[in-house]
Every structure is written in structure tokens, then in C-alpha cells.
Amino acid sequence: MVLEPSASKVGACADVAIVILNWNGANFLRRFLPGVLTHADGARVIVADNASTDDSVELMARDFPLVELLLLDRNLGFCEGYNQALAQIDSAFYVLLNSDVEVTLGWLRPLRGLLEASPRIAAVQPKILAHADPTYFEYAGAGGGYLDRLAYPFCRGRLFDTLEKDQGQYDDSRPVAWASGACLLVRRSAWQALGGLEPAFFAHMEEIDLCWRFWNAGHEVWYHGGSAVNHVGGGTLPKTSPRKTYLNFRNGLALLYKNAAPSELFSAMLQRLLLDGVAGLKFLAAGQFRNFLAVIRAHFSFYGKLSYWRKQRQAAKPRLRVSERPGVYNGSVVWAYFAKGKRKFSELRLLRTVMP
Structure with a gap:
């Protein structure tokens, strides 16, 4: 360098x-x-x-x-x-x-x-x-x-x-x-x-x-x-790239595992796994086979490095619950958007938008 x-x-x-x-x-x-x-x-x-x-x-x-x-x-x-x-x-x-x-x-x-x-x-x-x-x-x-x-x-x-x-x-x-x-x-x-x-x-x-x-x-x-x-956006990887799909799903799992409060981790991870499965099936139904495989690869990658992520979680010392962090929606934005048709931020009810 x-x-x-x-x-x-x-x-x-x-x-x-x-x-x-x-x-x-x-x-x-x-x-x-x-x-x-x-x-x-x-x-x-x-x-x-x-x-x-x-x-x-x-x-x-x-x-x-x-x-x-x-x-x-x-x-x-x-x-x-x-x-x-x-x-x-x-x-x-x-x-x-x-x-x-x-x-x-x-x-x-x-x-x-x-x-x-x-x-x-x-x-x-x-x-x-x-x-x-x-x-x-x-x-x-x-x-x-x-x-x-x-x-x-x-x-x-x-x-x-x-x-x-x-x-x-x-x-x-x-x-x-x-x-x-x-x-x-x-x-x-x-x-x-x-x-x-x-x-x-x-x-x-x-x-x-x-x-x-x-x-x-x-x-x-x-x-x-x-x-x-x-x-500009999308300058490195386009949104439809299977590589980007892989990184987003793998990193999404790691993000939640590393940082969620201890009392909320198990339930959140279980629900996240289910929703990721639904997303994978949606890719398959749309004929996006490479993106479907990217979701599967992302999960296997996360499980394969679970000991590493466990050490990272211990180092991060997660402590704040959902209700204690600004900028968190106490619901599923996936459900709100795809099932309830909410398209604007103002249609969501945030737990906390400013500091107490």
C-alpha cells in the first residue's frame, strides 16, 4: 500500500x-x-x-x-x-x-x-x-x-x-x-x-x-x-445480480444474529428464516433460478460460519431491544409492503422516531 x-x-x-x-x-x-x-x-x-x-x-x-x-x-x-x-x-x-x-x-x-x-x-x-x-x-x-x-x-x-x-x-x-x-x-x-x-x-x-x-x-x-x-446507485453490482442476492441474504442473517438483543434473538431468527424461504420460492416461481440458488447458498454460508458469527456477536455485546432503538418498525415491513400495500414511510407506525 x-x-x-x-x-x-x-x-x-x-x-x-x-x-x-x-x-x-x-x-x-x-x-x-x-x-x-x-x-x-x-x-x-x-x-x-x-x-x-x-x-x-x-x-x-x-x-x-x-x-x-x-x-x-x-x-x-x-x-x-x-x-x-x-x-x-x-x-x-x-x-x-x-x-x-x-x-x-x-x-x-x-x-x-x-x-x-x-x-x-x-x-x-x-x-x-x-x-x-x-x-x-x-x-x-x-x-x-x-x-x-x-x-x-x-x-x-x-x-x-x-x-x-x-x-x-x-x-x-x-x-x-x-x-x-x-x-x-x-x-x-x-x-x-x-x-x-x-x-x-x-x-x-x-x-x-x-x-x-x-x-x-x-x-x-x-x-x-x-x-x-x-x-447513481448500482455502480458495482446491479440489483438483479445473483451475487448481490447472495450477499444481501447472507449478510442479513449475520446482521440480525450479531446484533439482536438476547431476549429477542431466537424468535427473530426463526421468523427471518421462514421469510427468507418464502423469498427464495418467489424467485423460483418467477423463473429466477440463479437468485433462488443464491438464497440457498447464502444460508449454507451463514450456517457454515456460525462459530465465527458467534464470536462476532460476543464482541458486539448486543443489548438494546427493538423498543429501545430509534428507527425501528415493530412489525414486518415485508408484510406491510407486499400484503397490506403500504408504499410510503408515512404509512408505517414507528416505535420511536426520536431520542427520548
Whole structure:
């Protein structure tokens, strides 16, 4: 690994490092990195390259010679890629920023100000809008991340594939169950205390696991609607990819097992297994045989590493029940959406939307 430093900068966010983990994203870097540099507000900008096989490194040397470049010797995935990159960066705050995100004027300062105002807050995300049409929320984060009681994720502004139009309904700031890894400002001390992202996740749901661990450790996770970015989405794996299906189902099981309160674990896991089975049969009925097999592979992978996940659960020290965590729907979002026809976040009744 090689870190090539650029000249130091002074500004309102000089203690922030914006870190873009890149893998074969030369087109996104060419398209969006200039905007990041324009709106960095004094923050360091670092590209950590995950052993790209396209012309990303050559592009950085030719077109962005003053941007700090950190070279990883192989593709470590999203989780371990960020873990190893951030271990080499000495800044009080990190921004984990996807290469396919377009930042906007003034996006960083509100996020930085929120963490400065409250030492308990470990992480915060901005409003995430669709790059193709910024009048709509984007799938990966939208207006803040939420969970149902079985740890199925959803967002304000997005239930499954239904996206809401941004009409200012989520311009507030509030605690959430999880914040999106597409654009996530994290307090370095909290990140280090928890050991960063779960490396076995590789990619997908890793930020949900991190944020759940933040809550269990006594930290807070927030959404700030006064900051907005535009996200392309699907830049690494398309939504219909069997590989993505595998990661989502495997990591979903691990997420729930690692972090659920002891008194709720058995019941939640049993119900989750049943619903995953239904999802697998739905793939089969739709002729999506590879996605059906991906669900089966995900379960066998989880069972095969159960001793590892047990150790991770012991390290995470889960303690908060469903009723004690902000941003949790005490029901099944799967049932609400597919059986009851609920399409908007406002149609769900959350247990707790703000801190007591």
C-alpha cells in the first residue's frame, strides 16, 4: 500500500478526510471527483484504489495529481478496503463516499457541524437523491435508514423498490437506525473503538451492522436533511445480480444474529428464516433460478460460519431491544409492503422516531 500525500489544506472541514474507495470506477472518478474537490470545504480528498484493473490509477496520476492516492494491493471489498485505508489516515472525521456520488454546494459543513455539536453522535448521512432524477430519493439511504423487527432495512423515502418524490418532507435532522455507506461521515474515535466495518460482509449491509453496533455501544447515528448528495446507485453490482442476492441474504442473517438483543434473538431468527424461504420460492416461481440458488447458498454460508458469527456477536455485546432503538418498525415491513400495500414511510407506525 502506498499513500501519496497532497499539500495540506486549511478550511472549515480541515479535520475531515473524504475517502473514496474505488474499484474499476475510472468513469465515475472522471465524472464526479472534480465536484468533490470543488466542494470539499477544506477537507482532505483521498482516493483508495482497490486494485483496479481499469485505468483508474493512470487517470489519477494524469488528471488529478494533487489528490492523495492510496493503493491497495488487491481487491479487499468494500469493508476491508475501507478498514485498511482508514487505518492509514490521521483525521478526526472520515467521510466514506462512493465514487458514483455527486456532491452539492455546502453538503459537508452541516454534517461536520452536527458531530461537533454532540460528541455522542458517531455517524451521520445526508439526504440521498437519485442522480438520474434528483426530485426523487435514491434507493441506498434516501432520507435515513430504518429497520423492522426482523432487521429488514428500509428508508424514509424508499420502501423496497418504491421511491418517494422529495417534497421537503424529510428536510429535518433526527436519529436513525442506520446511515448509508454511500455517503457517511464517521467520527474516527468511534470507528476505531468498534474496529470499523465487519470484513466478512465484504459488501452490502456493512453500514447497517456498523450503525447497529454504534447504538449498542452507546453512540448515536443521525440523518441530516440540510445536506444533500445525488447517487447513481448500482455502480458495482446491479440489483438483479445473483451475487448481490447472495450477499444481501447472507449478510442479513449475520446482521440480525450479531446484533439482536438476547431476549429477542431466537424468535427473530426463526421468523427471518421462514421469510427468507418464502423469498427464495418467489424467485423460483418467477423463473429466477440463479437468485433462488443464491438464497440457498447464502444460508449454507451463514450456517457454515456460525462459530465465527458467534464470536462476532460476543464482541458486539448486543443489548438494546427493538423498543429501545430509534428507527425501528415493530412489525414486518415485508408484510406491510407486499400484503397490506403500504408504499410510503408515512404509512408505517414507528416505535420511536426520536431520542427520548
